[in-house]
Amino acid sequence: MSEHTGIAFRDGAYLPVEDLSISVLDPAFSCSDVVFDAVSVSDGAFFRLDDHMARFRASCDHVYMTSPYSDAEMMHIMAQCVDRAGLSDALVLALCTRGRFSDGHVKGDPRFCENEFIAYAVPYYTTVPESCARDGVHLWVAETRRAPNAAIDQRAKNFNRMDLTRAQFEALNAGADAPLLCSTEGYIAEGPGFNLWLLRGREALTPRDNLLEGITRKTVFDLCAEAGLEAKAADLTPADLDDADEMFICSSAGGLMPVTRLNDKPIGNGAPGITTSQLRDLYWRKRTEGWYTTAVADLLELSPAHRAIAG
Amino acid sequence: MSEHTGIAFRDGAYLPVEDLSISVLDPAFSCSDVVFDAVSVSDGAFFRLDDHMARFRASCDHVYMTSPYSDAEMMHIMAQCVDRAGLSDALVLALCTRGRFSDGHVKGDPRFCENEFIAYAVPYYTTVPESCARDGVHLWVAETRRAPNAAIDQRAKNFNRMDLTRAQFEALNAGADAPLLCSTEGYIAEGPGFNLWLLRGREALTPRDNLLEGITRKTVFDLCAEAGLEAKAADLTPADLDDADEMFICSSAGGLMPVTRLNDKPIGNGAPGITTSQLRDLYWRKRTEGWYTTAVADLLELSPAHRAIAG
Numbered sequence: 060m061s062e063h064t065g066i067a068f069r070d071g072a073y074l075p076v077e078d079l080s081i082s083v084l085d086p087a088f089s090c091s092d093v094v095f096d097a098v099s100v101s102d103g104a105f106f107r108l109d110d111h112m113a114r115f116r117a118s119c120d121h122v123y124m125t126s127p128y129s130d131a132e133m134m135h136i137m138a139q140c141v142d143r144a145g146l147s148d149a150l151v152l153a154l155c156t157r158g159r160f161s162d163g164h165v166k167g168d169p170r171f172c173e174n175e176f177i178a179y180a181v182p183y184y185t186t187v188p189e190s191c192a193r194d195g196v197h198l199w200v201a202e203t204r205r206a207p208n209a210a211i212d213q214r215a216k217n218f219n220r221m222d223l224t225r226a227q228f229e230a231l232n233a234g235a236d237a238p239l240l241c242s243t244e245g246y247i248a249e250g251p252g253f254n255l256w257l258l259r260g261r262e263a264l265t266p267r268d269n270l271l272e273g274i275t276r277k278t279v280f281d282l283c284a285e286a287g288l289e290a291k292a293a294d295l296t297p298a299d300l301d302d303a304d305e306m307f308i309c310s311s312a313g314g315l316m317p318v319t320r321l322n323d324k325p326i327g328n329g330a331p332g333i334t335t336s337q338l339r340d341l342y343w344r345k346r347t348e349g350w351y352t353t354a355v356a357d358l359l360e361l362s363p364a365h366r367a368i369a370g
Numbered sequence: 371m372s373e374h375t376g377i378a379f380r381d382g383a384y385l386p387v388e389d390l391s392i393s394v395l396d397p398a399f400s401c402s403d404v405v406f407d408a409v410s411v412s413d414g415a416f417f418r419l420d421d422h423m424a425r426f427r428a429s430c431d432h433v434y435m436t437s438p439y440s441d442a443e444m445m446h447i448m449a450q451c452v453d454r455a456g457l458s459d460a461l462v463l464a465l466c467t468r469g470r471f472s473d474g475h476v477k478g479d480p481r482f483c484e485n486e487f488i489a490y491a492v493p494y495y496t497t498v499p500e501s502c503a504r505d506g507v508h509l510w511v512a513e514t515r516r517a518p519n520a521a522i523d524q525r526a527k528n529f530n531r532m533d534l535t536r537a538q539f540e541a542l543n544a545g546a547d548a549p550l551l552c553s554t555e556g557y558i559a560e561g562p563g564f565n566l567w568l569l570r571g572r573e574a575l576t577p578r579d580n581l582l583e584g585i586t587r588k589t590v591f592d593l594c595a596e597a598g599l600e601a602k603a604a605d606l607t608p609a610d611l612d613d614a615d616e617m618f619i620c621s622s623a624g625g626l627m628p629v630t631r632l633n634d635k636p637i638g639n640g641a642p643g644i645t646t647s648q649l650r651d652l653y654w655r656k657r658t659e660g661w662y663t664t665a666v667a668d669l670l671e672l673s674p675a676h677r678a679i680a681g
Contacts, residue, residue: 067394077474080391081399083378083465083490088392090531091402122532123539150476154394157535163375163388165461165495169535170542179394184476203521207554210517210533219530220401221433222521224468224480228434231481243518243554312477 065181066144068136073143076179084165087156091218092169094118099183099311100141100149101343104352106311108134110274114216115153121215124155124174131362133176138358140180148183150312185313186252191236195319195331196308198250199235200297201226205248205269213249213271223251235320237308242269247295253310255318257295257303258288258334264299267292275309278351282338305332307339315339376492377455379447384454387490395476398467402529403480405429410494410622411452411460412654415663417622419445421585422464425527430466432526435485437466442673444487449669451491459494461623496624497563502547506630506642507619509561510546511608512537516559516580524560524582534562546631548619553580558606564621566629568606568614569599569645575610578603586620589662593649616643618650626650 065076086092096115099106112130119126126133137151154177160167185192203226211219226238239255242248247255249270256265256279263283265276283290300306306318306326315338317331326332346352376387397403407426410417423441430437437444448462465488471478496503514537522530537549550566553559558566560581567576567590574594576587594601611617617629617637626649628642637643657663 076395077393079394081394082388083390083392083488084387084492086535088399089529090535091529092531092535122536165492166497166499168542169538177394181395181476186477188477204518206517206521206530206533207515209515209554210521211530215532217532218400218402219517219522219532220403221526221528221530222517224397224401224403225433227480231479243520 064144065146065149065179066140067177067179068140069175069177073139076181079177079179081156082159084163085156085159086169086172089165090157092122092157093154093218094122094124095152095154095216095218097216097311098137098151098153100146100151100180100355101183101346103147103356104346104349104354105137105151106346107274107278107351108353110277110351111153114272114274115155118215118217119155119174121212123170124157126155126176127174128176133178134353134358135361136176137178137180138355140178141355142359144180146180146182149180150183151178151180153178183312185316186310187237187308187313187316192313192316195317195329196237197235197320198237198239198306198308198318198322199230199233200247200322201229201238201240203229203238203240204243205240207243208269213269216271220251227251235322241297245296247297247300250308252312253308253316256307256309257300258305258332259303261288263288263290264293264295265290267294273309273311275311275314278342279309279315279338282341282345286334286338286341288334305335307332307335314342375455376457376460376490377451378488378490379451380486380488384450387492390488390490392467393470395474396467396470397480397483400476401468403433403468404465404529405433405435406463406465406527406529408527408622409448409462409464411457411462411491411666412494412657414458414667415657415660415665416448416462416669417657418585418589418662419664421588421662425583425585426464426466429526429528430485432523434481435466435468437487438485439487444489445664445669446672447487448489448491449666451489452666453670455491457491457493460491461494462489462491464489494623496627497621498548498619498624498627503624503627506628506640507548508546508631509548509550509617509619509629509633510541510544511558511633512540512549512551514540514549514551515554516551518554519580524580527582531562538562546633552608556607558608558611561619563623564619564627567618567620568611569616569643570614572599574599574601575604575606576601578605584620584622586622586625589653590620590626590649593652593656597645597649597652599645616646618643618646625653
């Protein structure tokens, strides 16, 4: 039995996530013509669900797609996936795919495809291995560059990850846990599924451009304000990382995760930073207290206006 | 019944291509962690199969993958797909995927995945609509750029096509048939599934960098030599296209296809070019005569050393 069982939704029906698959002839596979979002659920509550839905809509817009469901319907479906999977801590993925070309053709006019909405909930996981997420990540600045927004706009959350995967091999082969990719201009961009933060005195800095504008990254701005840190987005080169007091990565898949080593040098004394740990604790404490949360249970019923869909 | 029925191979078994699908949890979908090649079959014979297999191996190497089968075994499988589909004109796709993470996990160390080989044969199709492929393509220079090799090396044939799809919308919305994408440096790169050629006097020019080095593109070098044209790869800007006498695109999915309109201007008199037509005729005539061909029938038997696999 897989550790990552979960429940998926497609075409008005719920099914085990292991049974949810995509035809090789579907452009969602053959052109990676799909956008998505990933929302975390902790203690039975979604975090910043409205922000995720807004970003999901923006991703769809960017690739000329429209989900066939309203936000209320999609949130209901996502809640149903979590509930039916019996999960209290989960990651929920919402996907919009182009849809098949007419008559099952391999090629066709993408303007006339019926865009499809898919969702699934799986047990919560961290974007880096759990031990690293807790005790410290060893990051590696990769040679492979992140595809530029002019080609693949990273603000539209997508699965075009060949650059990330190649960079991951670079990091793993160097004995590190995860890569950090620069833009083609040489500025730090992001890693696979996470944004970067560095702390320097009372300043908290995060890369500015050519990256997914993470919801957790956005949350760190709020946490910094509360902790009396001045947070800002800036163009950062690898050299700018050298004099960081502390460093952490952030993701819906793991929250705030300390970075304790960069390339072949420890960050600070090589242990998770004190301010990083404070921000992380603040993040989880505030979530427990209901900050930006939406209870899964509150979304299980659909208003009468939305009764047409399954569930 | 779909027009694009075909036969696929996976895990030692042959099945209808419509039944071949990829789990949403498979990194081949969730990270587009897959490389491929596409070989044309005409009159029961593969074209330049050895070149395609060599490029497929290079694509696999680039993403740190190894097909579990030898070249002889893969060619046998691909021939079986064509034969079992009853096709004499086909496109055959060979894919290598990363494979699932251990224990069905959503995340994991890609170095320890078992890479998988998949193949399928479908009826021959052209990368632009058939009428354009025959009568002339209207190309559109897109604003969206082709992802640079430093991020996603286009010499490794891949499905990371968000840039191509966005550019295709630009072209279709402008009333054109297909887009032409420039590199981030502003040089013409390629379009979705095709390379570009322009003819100027006795010179034939094709973009040099940041593109799939097409097998048909390579073939055009041979055809030009035979036709007394001087073919070369060069850095070309959109402005360099303005004084072309003729223009065509090339692909395993369609061969040589005339371009008759670029942005809002006709090429030459707006009809397929005479030299383009001669080169196209030469291409198909030479294939009919057995140039670089391998009969499907000759690959249906495996040597005793390869008997372990299905088929």
